[in-house]
Amino acid sequence: MSALGIYCADCGTECERITGREAGAREPDLIDAQVWACTVCPEAWAPCAEDGTPVGLPAGAQTRNARAMLREREVERLVGEALRDVPNGRTIAEERVAAFLAHALRLPASEAAIDLLNLEWCRHAWRVLYGASYAEVTKHAQTYRPRKAA
Incomplete structure (x- = not known):
């Protein structure tokens, strides 16, 4: 099925x-x-989520490990930087890092979620996030924030 x-x-x-x-x-x-x-x-x-949908895209052990390392070492590092200044700001920090990554990968945000990346995209994401600081993520968020409708 x-x-x-x-x-x-x-x-x-x-x-x-x-x-x-x-x-x-x-x-x-x-x-x-x-x-x-x-x-x-x-x-x-x-x-499989409770509603029957997959949690991310199915992938082999190497891709799942790459995703875990990316999340653990780079995304959490950037979120940790944000939490030093704003201890209860995890949600917004995660959203900003996700938007920064999607923009850098030139993917729609819905396709740039870490659980949807294949091994090649994980490598691209690693290169993007490896040298980044949360200050850059914040600058990106301020530059590309959505405009309110008039």
Whole structure:
């Protein structure tokens, strides 16, 4: 059973919903849960949300690890910089970093979410965020903020 528009981030094959055990998931909470999995790539999967949609695009271990490292080392570093000045500003900092990344990658914000990136895009995102500071992210947010309708 396949859903329209859910494709493997690694090979582009349409995915189907199966159990985590069938997909090769090793996390105890995912073994009996539903996941979206690629029918071609071994162990390429994404967790299934309560509404049946995937949490990100299904991907193999290498892509999932790249996404985790990108989020852990670069996105959290930038958000941490923001939280030093505004301790309760996590939400806005995450939104600003996401918008900064989408603009730098020249992707729509809906396609630049880390859980939607393939390995190649993760590498591009790493290069963008690696040398960036939160001051640059803030400057971007101030420069490209949406205008209010008159």
